[in-house]
Amino acid sequence: MAGRLLxxxxxxxxxxxxxxxxxxxxxxxxxxxxxxxxxxxxxxxxAGTLHPATVLRALGKKxxxxxxxxxxxxxxxxxxxxxxxxxxxxxxxxVILKPNPINMQALYLGSLRAIGLDPTLHDVxxxxxxxxxxxxxxxxxxxxxxxxxxxxxxxxxFQQVGGLDVDLVAGELTYGLxxxxxxxxxxxxxxxxxxxxAGVTYGEVFLENERQGSTFNFEVADVDxxxxxxxxMERQVPRILAHKGPQGQPVVLPAYDHVLKASHLFNLMDxxxxxxxxxxxxxxxxxxxxxxxxxxxxxxxxxxxxARG
Amino acid sequence: xxxxxxxxxxxxxxARMQRQAADDLARLVRSGLQxxxxxxxxxxxxxxxxxxxxxxxxxxxxxxxxxxxRKGPRANAxxxxxxxxxxxxxxxxxxxxxxxxxxxxxxxxxxxxxxxIIAELVDKVVRTFPWPKSMRWGSGTLxxxxxxxxxxxxxxxxxxxxxIDGVASADLTEGHRFMGDPAxxxxxxxxxYRQKLEAHHVVLSAADRRQRILDGAxxxxxxxxxxxxxxxxxxxxxxxxxxWPTPLLGDMDPAFLTLPPEVIRTSMRTHQKYFAVxxxxxxxxxxxxxxxxxxxxxxxxxxxxxxxxxxxxxxxSDARFxxxxxxxxxxxxxxxxxxxxxFHAKLGTMYQRVERIEALARRIAPLVGAEPDLxxxxxxxxxxxxxxxxxGEFPELQGIMGGYYARGIEPDAVADAIRDHxxxxxxxxxxxxxxxxxxxxxxxxxxxxxxxFSIDEKPTGSRDPFALRRAALGVIRLILTNRVRxxxxxxxxxxxxxxxxxxxxxxxxxxxxxxxxxxxxxxxxFALGDDDLVRVVxxxxxxxxxxxxxxIEALLAGYNRAANILKAEARKGTLPTGPVKxxxxxxxxxxxxxxxxxxxAPLVEAAVRNEQFGPAMSTLGDLRQAIDAFFEQVxxxxxxxDIRDNRLKxxxxxxxxxxxxxxxxxxxx
Numbered sequence: 021m022a023g024r025l026l027x028x029x030x031x032x033x034x035x036x037x038x039x040x041x042x043x044x045x046x047x048x049x050x051x052x053x054x055x056x057x058x059x060x061x062x063x064x065x066x067a068g069t070l071h072p073a074t075v076l077r078a079l080g081k082k083x084x085x086x087x088x089x090x091x092x093x094x095x096x097x098x099x100x101x102x103x104x105x106x107x108x109x110x111x112x113x114x115v116i117l118k119p120n121p122i123n124m125q126a127l128y129l130g131s132l133r134a135i136g137l138d139p140t141l142h143d144v145x146x147x148x149x150x151x152x153x154x155x156x157x158x159x160x161x162x163x164x165x166x167x168x169x170x171x172x173x174x175x176x177x178f179q180q181v182g183g184l185d186v187d188l189v190a191g192e193l194t195y196g197l198x199x200x201x202x203x204x205x206x207x208x209x210x211x212x213x214x215x216x217x218a219g220v221t222y223g224e225v226f227l228e229n230e231r232q233g234s235t236f237n238f239e240v241a242d243v244d245x246x247x248x249x250x251x252x253m254e255r256q257v258p259r260i261l262a263h264k265g266p267q268g269q270p271v272v273l274p275a276y277d278h279v280l281k282a283s284h285l286f287n288l289m290d291x292x293x294x295x296x297x298x299x300x301x302x303x304x305x306x307x308x309x310x311x312x313x314x315x316x317x318x319x320x321x322x323x324x325x326x327a328r329g
Numbered sequence: 330x331x332x333x334x335x336x337x338x339x340x341x342x343x344a345r346m347q348r349q350a351a352d353d354l355a356r357l358v359r360s361g362l363q364x365x366x367x368x369x370x371x372x373x374x375x376x377x378x379x380x381x382x383x384x385x386x387x388x389x390x391x392x393x394x395x396x397x398x399r400k401g402p403r404a405n406a407x408x409x410x411x412x413x414x415x416x417x418x419x420x421x422x423x424x425x426x427x428x429x430x431x432x433x434x435x436x437x438x439x440x441x442x443x444x445x446i447i448a449e450l451v452d453k454v455v456r457t458f459p460w461p462k463s464m465r466w467g468s469g470t471l472x473x474x475x476x477x478x479x480x481x482x483x484x485x486x487x488x489x490x491x492x493i494d495g496v497a498s499a500d501l502t503e504g505h506r507f508m509g510d511p512a513x514x515x516x517x518x519x520x521x522y523r524q525k526l527e528a529h530h531v532v533l534s535a536a537d538r539r540q541r542i543l544d545g546a547x548x549x550x551x552x553x554x555x556x557x558x559x560x561x562x563x564x565x566x567x568x569x570x571x572x573w574p575t576p577l578l579g580d581m582d583p584a585f586l587t588l589p590p591e592v593i594r595t596s597m598r599t600h601q602k603y604f605a606v607x608x609x610x611x612x613x614x615x616x617x618x619x620x621x622x623x624x625x626x627x628x629x630x631x632x633x634x635x636x637x638x639x640x641x642x643x644x645x646s647d648a649r650f651x652x653x654x655x656x657x658x659x660x661x662x663x664x665x666x667x668x669x670x671x672f673h674a675k676l677g678t679m680y681q682r683v684e685r686i687e688a689l690a691r692r693i694a695p696l697v698g699a700e701p702d703l704x705x706x707x708x709x710x711x712x713x714x715x716x717x718x719x720x721g722e723f724p725e726l727q728g729i730m731g732g733y734y735a736r737g738i739e740p741d742a743v744a745d746a747i748r749d750h751x752x753x754x755x756x757x758x759x760x761x762x763x764x765x766x767x768x769x770x771x772x773x774x775x776x777x778x779x780x781x782f783s784i785d786e787k788p789t790g791s792r793d794p795f796a797l798r799r800a801a802l803g804v805i806r807l808i809l810t811n812r813v814r815x816x817x818x819x820x821x822x823x824x825x826x827x828x829x830x831x832x833x834x835x836x837x838x839x840x841x842x843x844x845x846x847x848x849x850x851x852x853x854x855f856a857l858g859d860d861d862l863v864r865v866v867x868x869x870x871x872x873x874x875x876x877x878x879x880x881i882e883a884l885l886a887g888y889n890r891a892a893n894i895l896k897a898e899a900r901k902g903t904l905p906t907g908p909v910k911x912x913x914x915x916x917x918x919x920x921x922x923x924x925x926x927x928x929x930a931p932l933v934e935a936a937v938r939n940e941q942f943g944p945a946m947s948t949l950g951d952l953r954q955a956i957d958a959f960f961e962q963v964x965x966x967x968x969x970x971d972i973r974d975n976r977l978k979x980x981x982x983x984x985x986x987x988x989x990x991x992x993x994x995x996x997x998x
Contacts, residue, residue, distance in 0.1 A: 103650055105643040119467040122476065125340055129506075139507045143622035143633045145570055146378075147602075148343035150462065161464040161475065163341060168636025169601050169620055177466050177476070189466045208639060293716075296671030296678070 036205045038214045039222060042135055042197065043089055046113050049134045050087035053127060055115065058088035063277050064284040067092050067153070068114030068194055072276055075156055078118060078181045078190045079315055080322040087115045089197070093284060095241075095291035098234030101227045104209035105199075108233045109226070113195040120177060120191030128175060128193055132167070136204050143168050151176040151192075154304050155283050156311040157183035160192070172200050182315020183308070198222070237291045246289045250303075253282035257310045261317055269324060270317040279310045330370075331443070331485035333385040334519045335451060336502055340475040341378050344569025346461060347535065350474075351376035353459055354383055361450040366392050367443055375533045378572055379506070382533060384519040390485065392440030401425060401432035444484050448491035448498075451482060455493050469494050479503070479513075486517055504529020505572050507624055530573040530625075538568040545576035546619045550606055553578060555615055558605040560598065567602055571623035578606070579634040583616040585645040588652055589733055590614050595723050596644045603641070651718035660713035660734050660747075667712060675784045682776060683712050689772035689820070696815050697771070699764035700742075707746035708769045710735060714747070727751065742766075753803050760810040767811050774800040774807075775820055778832075782825040787832070801836040808862045817860040830860055837862060846873060849996045856992035864940060871942030872991055880950060887956035888993050891980040894965055898977060905974040909982055912975055918955070918962040923979060925955040930986045937989050945990050956983065 037045060047057050061071040068090035069075060077084045090112050098108030117124060125146075129139060137144070146163040151174060153159070162176035174194040178186050198210045201222075207213055211223030260275040286303050289295050295303060335358070342350065351374040359372050362385075370387025399418060402410040404427050411432070415422065418434040425432045455473070463472040471477065471494035482489040482498040491498050501513045502522070508530040516522040523533065532538045542564060550557045555578075568574060585593065590605075590613055597603040603618040620637045622630065667679040676682070690708035694701040714720050714731030732748025739747075746766040750773050753760045761770055777800045781787070788797050807813065821829045834855050841851050850872045859865050875881055898904055911920045929952055936945035965976045987993045 099650065103647060106647065120476075122467060122478070140624060141626055141628060141632050142636065143620075143624055143626070144507065145623050146341035147570060148341075148345070161462060168633050168640065169603075170636060170640040177464055179464055188468050189464075191466075203636065206635075208642070293666065293669065296669065299671050299674070302674070 035217075037135060037201070038205075038216050039197070039201045040216050042201050042204065043111075043113065045135050046131060046195070047087065049131050050115055053085065053117070055085040055087040055117075058086050060088060060090045061280075063280045064093050065090065065280055066094055066283065066287055068112035069153060069158070069192065070156065070280055070283070071114065072273060074114060074116050074190075074192060075158065075181060075311075076272070076276065076315070076318050078116065078158075078178050078186055078192075079184060079319050081187045082322070083188065084116065084118045084190070087113070090114055093287070095233075095237035095288050098230065098237050098291070100234040101211065101223075101230035104211070107198065107210060107226070107230055108237055109229055111197040113193075113197050115193040115195075116190050117192075118190035119188040124191045125175075128165070128173070131193075132172075135200070137167055137172075146175070149174065155286070155307040156181065156279075157308045157315070162192075167203065170199060170203060172196065172203065182318075183312045184315055184319060237288060241288050241292055243289060243292050243294045246285050246292070246294075250282055250285040250289070253278045253285065254306060254310065257282075257313060261313055267325075269321045272314050272317045272321060275317070276311075276314045279307065279314055282310060283307050330386070331388045331390055332483075332519055333369075333383070333388055333447065334481060334483040334516070334522055335383040335385075336479070336481035336522070337381045337455065337473075337477060338379060338479040338481070338502055339381075339473060339477045342376070342381070342474050342569075344378070344566045346474060347376035347378075347569045348565075350381055350458075350460070351535070354381050354454070357454045357458070358383055358385065358450065361454065362388070362446070365441075365446045365450070366395075367446055376535060376569075377531070377533060377538070378569060380502075380531075380533075382522075384522075386519075388443055388484070390444075391442050392446065394440045395438045397436045397438060399434045399436060401434055404430050404432055444487070444489045447482065447484060447489050451480070451489075451498075452491060452493055455480075471496075481516060481522070483516070483518065502526075505531055505624075508573060532573060535568055538571070538574050539564055542568055542574045542576055542621055545574075546604055546621070549576055549578040549619065550617075553617070554609075555606050555617060556609040557619060558594075558607055558614070560604060563598055563602060563604060567621045570602070571621060573623060573625065575622045575625045575630075576604075576619050577622055577630040577634055577637075579603075579618050579620055579638050579641070581616045581618055581638065581645070582642055585642075585649065586614065586616055588645065588648055589729075591726060591729050592648050592652070592719065592723070593645065595726060596648055597641070599723070599725070600644050601637070601641060603637075647722065648719065651722060655714075655717040655719055655730070655734060659738065660710045660731060663713040663716045664709070666716040670715070673780070673784075676780050679712060679715065682780070683709065685780075686711065686769070686772045686776050689776055690768045693771050693815075693820070694764075694768045697764050697767045697811060697813050699768045703740060703742050703765045704746070704768035704772075706739065707743040707750070707765050708772055710739065710743065711747050711750050711769055711773065746770075753806055755799065756802070760806050762811055767807055767813070771804060771807050771813070774804045778804070778829060779821055779825055782829055782832070783822070787828070797832075798836060801833055802840060805833065805837055805840060805862060809866060812863050814861060814863055817862065833860075833862075837865070841866070841869065847876065850876060850991070853991040853993060853995040856995055857988075867940060868942045868991060871946055874943065875946040875950075876996075880953065883957065884950055884953045885993065885997060887953060887960065888984070888987050889997075890960055891956070891983045892994055895977070895980050895984060904981060905977050906981070907978055909975060909978045912972060915972075916963050918958040919976070919979070922952075922955040922959040922983075925952055926979070926982055926986065930982070930989075933986055933989050942990065949987060949990060952983070952986070 051057050058073055065071065071088065071090050073086045073088065091109060092112050093109050095108055097106050099106045132139065145166045147166055149164040150161050151159065158181040160176040160178040164171045165173040165175055172195065176192045178190045178192060180186065201213050202210060205213060211221065211227050213222035215222050215225055256278045257275050260271050260278065263271045265271055286307060355372050355374040362369050367388060369385050372385045375382040401414040418436055420434050425434050460474045463474055465472055466476040477496055479502060480496055480498045481500060481502050483500055488500050489498055500515050502516060503513050504526060514525060516525055526533055532541060546557050593614055594605050597605055597618055603620050606615045606617040606619060608615050618641060622633050626633050664680065667683060670679040672679045672682045687705050687708040690704040691701045694704035711731065714727060714734060717730055719730045720727045728748055728751045732744050735744040735747050742763060742765040745763055746769045749761045749766045750769040752758055752770060761767055778797055781795050781797055786795060817833055818826045818830050838851050838855060842848050846869060851869055854865055854868045854872065895904060909923055911923055929948055932948045933945050936948060967973045
């Protein structure tokens with residue numbers, strides 16, 4: 021493993037990491053720290069945190085270490101592919117270490133070195149940013165990590181998830197992969213990023229997705245349909261949670277997927293400008309209530325499991 | 330005498346909390362030592378991104394020994410009582426002293442070791458530290474602002490041993506995170522600590538970091554013939570973000586200078602924490618910025634600056650995208666969008682709010698010398714920028730952007746009003762004086778107030794989620810600064826008139842008292858229930874001026890005597906009413922007072938009607954001698970009921986004359 025890291029490190033000196041090699045390097049690094057390397061969750065989410073491997077696993081008393089890439093959708097951030105720095109569909113690299121080891125900051129800085137960012141040449145700073153995701157009733161304290169004035173990661177110590185105090189504090193890292201890659205490769209536009217070493221660019225892979233996605237998000241998405249679907253999802257969550265699995269456990273994971281869908285529908289309505297300032301809180305509150313139900317059931321299920329032994 | 334060195338070394342402490350944390354640490358340790366009877370001559374604390382440090386001098390190594398006398402049983406008390414006392418004191422009968430038949434024990438208490446006291450004190454301070462926000466980490470239960478990594482605690486060069494939730498005290502600390510040797514190192518004293526940290530690239534004191542940034546930033550600007558746009562708030566923040574702050578001057582693509590300077594500065598400040606830069610003596614900004622790095626990079630900052638320039642370009646590209654997109658749609662055409670934006674669930678849409686503000690601005694316009702059509706037009710467009718991309722990105726630019734987008738299309742007075750109608754936003758903000766702006770600014774705030782009052786969302790205690798107190802204060806300042814003559818009540822719908830009038834009275838009272846006006850004078854004027862704020866304040870000012878003179882005490886004494894007698898009589902039954910007559914055989918003093926009143930009362934009334942409050946007060950003063958003479962020579966409570974009633978009527982008339990100016994019964998409390 022150390023050999024592999026060394027090879028990747030030497031590669032960064034010769035030629036900056038491609039987008040996919042950046043991901044592979046982070047996988048190798050965090051795999052070495054005992055993380056389960058997962059694949060993305062297959063439901064649209066606004067952030068990597070919302071993957072059940074983070075939100076739900078942050079609850080309860082079981083230690084857990086995972087790392088994964090999560091495609092993240094922020095419909096309102098679409099710019100029709102015309103802004104070199106903004107996308108409505110992008111990738112986050114997510115790491116969760118629960119409980120956080122005391123040297124977690126050092127581990128994080130090690131990951132920056134692994135991808136070629138030397139903190140004696142680059143200005144790395146930890147700037148207060150208390151993370152909060154009101155739609156899942158989660159918050160924690162931490163920082164935005166800045167590299168030369170650019171936010172390259174969000175670093176959070178979870179304190180509450182689904183409205184519940186956590187038992188063990190998870191340290192969570194979120195890397196904005198495109199930004200980080202732009203930085204490492206020294207390009208000015210996301211679309212010029214080298215996706216791989218064979219010369220395929222990020223633009224070739226995703227520019228069209230941005231154009232069409234932005235058009236859909238801002239112009240085409242049908243508000244009435246979104247609203248109806250939101251309400252459907254909302255009704256489904258308690259119904260699903262009322263069912264039991266083969267060991268008598270509540271059916272939390274599928275219910276949580278429905279919460280994620282509701283959350284994405286809300287983001288789409290928001291991008292369409294269909295959510296008024298005062299309504300916002302109401303919608304967010306409704307999603308949070310659903311997320312809380314799931315969190316509650318998740319913790320109950322773990323307790324039930326402990327009881328069964 | 331010993332020195333105490335305490336360092337609480339953690340992960341990065343939020344910049345905004347460092348100053349208060351240093352003060353709190355000094356206060357808590359000082360008071361803790363004091364409580365334990367440990368003297369200390371000097372306590373100094375230092376705060377930075379990763380450490381809180383306390384250096385105290387002049388501590389003894391132990392508490393002084395104390396002897397304490399304890400009272401025991403009577404000398405002739407039963408055996409059992411004595412035995413119990415001896416047990417509890419650990420002494421023998423021979424060691425007790427007898428005084429006045431009672432036994433006393435003298436207990437010698439050896440002073441505790443200071444180290445022991447400090448160990449307990451630090452534990453308590455850490456566990457109860459008043460961070461505005463704190464957290465747990467790992468599997469522990471301790472709370473600190475961020476994970477606490479190390480504690481250095483040395484008394485007289487020796488480690489004070491203790492452990493707090495797994496963190497053991499020691500003599501080891503770390504230097505700068507990235508510069509120099511990263512290994513922890515030993516410190517032996519405060520002087521050694523300071524010297525080694527300096528060598529390890531840590532500027533300990535916030536004041537030193539601020540000065541270093543300011544000097545460095547000015548210097549990097551001067552080299553290129555530029556000037557730093559100073560910003561104290563930003564300086565305070567960035568000095569808490571780096572242990573080895575190093576200002577670097579970077580370049581911004583000059584093409585971005587076509588953006589409004591407010592946009593560039595807001596983007597630099599809020600997103601990037603950069604200082605803006607200008608050409609000396611020239612308006613606008615220069616195409617540069619100053620960033621404050623945490624390292625002195627080996628390449629002179631080439632990579633750091635290249636990165637920062639790129640990030641800024643990204644930010645400003647976004648701003649430019651909004652700037653060009655926003656201007657494609659005239660503000661007029663954005664209003665429809667507000668129809669779909671709920672202002673508040675119970676208060677309808679933003680568009681409806683705009684309609685209300687528009688109608689109100691039109692009504693207010695003549696009161697402030699503004700053209701009603703212009704005021705209505707400005708109000709119509711005032712909120713249209715809420716739908717623009719730029720305001721979505723930088724909410725603090727609301728109004729300012731609308732002003733830009735309206736400029737050249739609408740009359741200047743309208744663009745100015747859109748720009749400034751949120752003012753004044755706080756006690757330090759300027760108050761607009763352009764008539765159209767004043768009309769819209771008043772209409773905006775009054776609509777906010779009447780709307781939320783109408784759905785019973787009034788501020789309570791410290792809860793004021795819709796910033797209604799600030800809105801009311803804004804209205805008050807607009808009215809007073811521009812001397813807007815209006816009965817406030819007439820601007821409110823009937824159903825909230827009373828509540829709002831009372832709310833405004835409260836806010837104005839608070840403001841006047843904050844400005845140092847005597848609260849009883851303020852109350853005396855408010856009791857009259859006037860809702861013309863300009864007149865209310867003029868009255869208070871006149872009273873205030875008169876109450877600085879000596880004579881007023883005597884005048885007030887006369888008033889109080891009259892008022893007290895009336896109060897006492899009122900308790901016994903109904904006071905007689907009606908005209909006062911000079912009864913046959915009335916004493917001279919009574920006749921003269923009646924004569925004075927007949928003369929003075931209409932004068933006071935006329936002066937007040939003409940808002941000549943100073944002269945009204947002086948005229949009241951003319952009554953003083955007649956009142957004094959009356960009370961000296963005449964007994965109100967005459968056995969003849971007719972005479973008595975006539976005198977009570979006279980006193981009533983005196984009181985009422987005073988009350989034309991203010992409710993004097995509330996003065997002097």
